[in-house]
Amino acid sequence: MAFAFTSKLSPIARRRIEVFRRNRRARVSLWIFLALFVVSLGAELIANDKPIVMHYDGEWYVPLLVDYPETEFGGFLPTRTDYHDPFIREQLEKDASTIWPLIPFSYQTLDMQMMRPSPSPPDSRHWLGTDDQGRDVLARVIYGFRLSVFFALVLTGSSLVMGVIIGGIQGYFGGKTDLIGQRLTEIWSGLPVLFLLIILASFVQPGFWWLLGIMLLFSWLGLVDVVRAEFLRARNLEYVRAAKAMGLPSRLIMWRHVLPNAMVATLTFIPFLFTGAITTLTALDFLGFGLPPGSPSLGELVAQGKNNLHAPWLGITAFVSLSLMLSLLVFIGEGLRDAFDPRHIQHASSATPLTRTQPNA
Secondary structure, three states, X not given: OHHHHHHOOOHHHHHHHHHHHHOHHHHHHHHHHHHHHHHHXXXXXXXXXOOXXXXXXXXXEOOOOOOOEHHHHOOOOOOEOOOOOHHHHHHHHHHEEEEOOOEOOOOOOOOOOOOOOOXXXXXXXXXXXXXXXXXXXXXXXXXXXXXXXXXXXXXXXXXXXXXXXXXXXXXXXXXHHHHHHHHHHHHHHOOOHHHHHHHHHOOOOOOHHHHHXXXXXXXXXXXXXXXXXXXXXXXXXXXXXXXXXXXXXXXXXXXXXXXXXXXXXXXXXXXXXXXXXXXXXXXXHHHOOOOOOOOOXXXXXXXXXXXXXXXXXXXXXXXXXXXXXHHHHHHHHHHHHHHOOHHHHHHHHHHXXXXXXXXXX
């Protein structure tokens, strides 16, 4: 199937894929990152304080999807069942067959049955220990990884659209449009983003979409110069002039003829924009101006490591998680940069000689 897919691509695209494949560090980093992301997508199946499925009193229950009152399992209150309650656990162990996740704690579950004060060190119950509120650190890392990647994906995609549109308009039309756009961009880029976020956080309760919107106002600035330069270079090429002479509208010329060439340089910038989004979110959470309290945040785990120096597993876990994630993204970005570099593409094409049929003797 992979061969059939690559055979439909253009020769230049196949060479770029070949260059990326030859970069072993980038290729392995991509597979590791995809594996971690796929695992984090099923975080509820891996780390949760509810059983996945349960057979009790002749009936099947799916606590992972449905909130059942504890009266269903011999309790006394019509409230949502706490499956870690000693009485409920005793009832389930006696009369039910349950399938629990690998980690029986969610990112916000407070372990009320701990025998040690919080934060507790790693043990067989909590593989990476608990934080200062008694929450499982491994569960928070899994959920925090997924949240960080989703945040960076949405922010990077939105920034890509805005940066390409603004940079393309400046570069294609040039003149006063480019001059005014550059001055406005310079003024906008001079604003202190982090300080503005901190000031706004004192007026509005920060949240996922609120942070995303504020960061989107500034994250597209890094793409404008790259896209603008590519459009400035391509607008005077012969095929663009020919399209203008044929009366093709500017929007179609930009979309069909100029944008594909501009995207070559833009795509190499995406992994580093992705990394910057994760770093900024982590910094804001570390300072307390990011996601709401209780969210599965890697930056909040870094802050806990700083505030609890007697619990080194918190700082070590945060450092390893962030360094692994960012290193993988940087290696992937280097592989993409080499794949779109014309020098590497030319080297790849020359390293794969064409097979020739030998004449009969």
